Amino acid sequence: MPILIAIPFLLLELYLSLSVGERIGFLWSAIWIVVTFIIGVQLLRLSPFTVMGNLDAVTRGKLSLQGFQSVSTSYFIGAILLIIPGVLTDILGIFALLYTLYLQFVAKITPEQTNFKSEKQGEDNVIDVEIIDEYTDHNPHA
Structure with missing residues (x-):
């Protein structure tokens, strides 16, 4: 089954790469491949810092575990898709990184809003009661 998906993907990748290479020229194609490779490698090198920052966001409640x-x-x-040479993999890699930015900056608003709403409703461990004194005399004439 993966071969049925891989063959059309590779053919599309080859077609797009040759088409773009024909339009921009060999030198610019080579520069594109080298630059996206360097960017992908740098992103992988910085990944421990990124993961630690995301773990910090999880501990502060700004990012869910699923997020x-x-x-x-x-x-x-x-990052891996940017390392692989080709136009289609570069486009997919950029979309994956844009999705990462979306999750970090746009989608994280939802957990903060739910925490904010629960704080506005009051604390769960507070019990509201009324105290009635049984020993006070209700008859003022006695």
Whole structure:
């Protein structure tokens, strides 16, 4: 089954790479491949710092565990796709990195808003009671 997906992907990758290479020239194609390779390697080199920053966001409650997993996975996939030479893999890598940015800066608003709403409603461990004094005399004429 993976071969049925890989063959059309590789053919599309080859077609796009040759098409773009024909339009921009061999030198610019070679520069493109080298630059995206360097960017991908740098992203992988910085990945421990990125993961630690995301773990810090999880401990502060600004990122859920599922969000942490999604951010880390899309970051690594984006970096690896940029390392692989080809136009289609570069485009997919850029989309994966844009998705990472979306998850880190846009989608993280939702957990903060839910925490904010729960704080506004009050604390769960407070019990509201009324005290009635049984020993006070209710008859003022006695």
